[in-house]
Amino acid sequence: MADDTRTYDDAGTHGRPRTYGDTQAFGDRQTYDDTRTYWDTRHADHDDLASGAHIGLDRPGNEIFYAQRLGTLLSLIGDLSSTAAPLFTLDAGCGKGYFARALARCGHRVDAFDTSPHAIDHARAEGGGPRYALCALDEWRSPWPYDIVVCVDVLFHVLDDEEWAAGLRNLASLVRVAGRLIVTDTVTEAVGGEDTAGPVTDGDYITYRPTGAYRAELEPLGLRHTLSRPYGFREDRVGFHVFTRTH
Numbered sequence: 172m173a174d175d176t177r178t179y180d181d182a183g184t185h186g187r188p189r190t191y192g193d194t195q196a197f198g199d200r201q202t203y204d205d206t207r208t209y210w211d212t213r214h215a216d217h218d219d220l221a222s223g224a225h226i227g228l229d230r231p232g233n234e235i236f237y238a239q240r241l242g243t244l245l246s247l248i249g250d251l252s253s254t255a256a257p258l259f260t261l262d263a264g265c266g267k268g269y270f271a272r273a274l275a276r277c278g279h280r281v282d283a284f285d286t287s288p289h290a291i292d293h294a295r296a297e298g299g300g301p302r303y304a305l306c307a308l309d310e311w312r313s314p315w316p317y318d319i320v321v322c323v324d325v326l327f328h329v330l331d332d333e334e335w336a337a338g339l340r341n342l343a344s345l346v347r348v349a350g351r352l353i354v355t356d357t358v359t360e361a362v363g364g365e366d367t368a369g370p371v372t373d374g375d376y377i378t379y380r381p382t383g384a385y386r387a388e389l390e391p392l393g394l395r396h397t398l399s400r401p402y403g404f405r406e407d408r409v410g411f412h413v414f415t416r417t418h
């Protein structure tokens with residue numbers, strides 16, 4: 172697909188492109204390869220904050236967006252950190268590593284992966300402790316289960332339901348008993364208290380899914396929905412969902 176079929180438009184939620192790709196040729200949804208190409212190009216073309224947050228925000232706006240979410244994420248993980256006994260954490264779909272580095276600074280031991288080579292190259296060059304890999308949500312394996320698995324603003328960019336479910340189930344399999352899986356998607360409190368009945372497509376590269384869709388996948392695997400926390404950032408409908416492994 173030629174780049175000139177793509178129009179980056181900074182006006183949308185999460186800075187989504189208004190037109191992505193040749194919708195005549197591909198239908199109105201992206202292909203799997205298009206999604207990876209989109210993210211790798213975005214990581215190559217935009218700075219460390221805009222590439223993983225909002226293209227449409229200026230740098231101070233993205234600093235606030237990241238800092239606010241980091242504060243919430245830390246409050247959900249808890250304040251127990253010790254260099255003698257760090258939490259073993261995974262940042263799945265880490266982009267350029269903002270959250271991975273922050274978790275490492277807070278004393279946690281961090282594995283992190285993403286499908287974008289540009290993002291992983293950038294994250295590795297930044298250093299700061301995390302161990303990075305090029306990998307997809309449904310592919311990551313670990314010989315040890317994690318205390319905490321986080322996946323920030325990735326799953327609603329996975330448009331294909333099967334790929335989304337396979338990625339989510341894989342992340343769930345990596346969480347130890349009593350550990351937490353923290354994912355982000357639409358939070359009902361942020362959209363007026365009503366869970367949508369099904370997925371909601373927003374633009375060309377977002378599919379929001381209701382909390383019930385996450386529960387339906389995760390509860391049979393032994394993970395209970397324990398908490399949701401909206402970002403509370405401007406009009407954003409997204410927030411964190413915490414699932415805790417009970418067995």
Ligand SMILES: C[S@@+](CC[C@H](N)C(=O)[O-])C[C@H]1O[C@@H](n2cnc3c(N)ncnc32)[C@H](O)[C@@H]1O
Binds near residue numbers: 223268287
């Ligand atoms: C909005 S960015 C968020 C990045 C990072 N979590 C952050 O908040 O800074 C979405 C990221 O998900 C990655 N991604 C998309 N689909 C993925 C998949 N199936 N497996 C792993 N990473 C994926 C993209 O490459 C991109 O870096």
